[in-house]
Amino acid sequence: MSLRSRLLAGWHLLRWREFAARPGHCPFCGATLLLRLQREGTSLRCIRCAASAVHMSIG
Numbered sequence: 001m002s003l004r005s006r007l008l009a010g011w012h013l014l015r016w017r018e019f020a021a022r023p024g025h026c027p028f029c030g031a032t033l034l035l036r037l038q039r040e041g042t043s044l045r046c047i048r049c050a051a052s053a054v055h056m057s058i059g
C-alpha cells in the first residue's frame, strides 16, 4: 500500500481535536512515531508500517 493511499484511508478516520502523535515502539519496525487518530485506543497507528493497535498486539 502506498503512502498516499494510506494517508487517504486514514483521512476519514481523523478527528483533529483527538489527533496526537508520540514517539513509541512498533513490534514490526522498532522505534517509530505512533499516531492516535481518534480517542479510542484502537485508532493507534504506526506511521512507518501503518500497523494498527490490533496488529501491534499480535506482533
Ligand SMILES: [Zn+2]
Binding pocket: 026, 027, 028, 029, 030, 032, 046, 047, 048, 049, 050, 051
Ligand atoms: Zn511499525
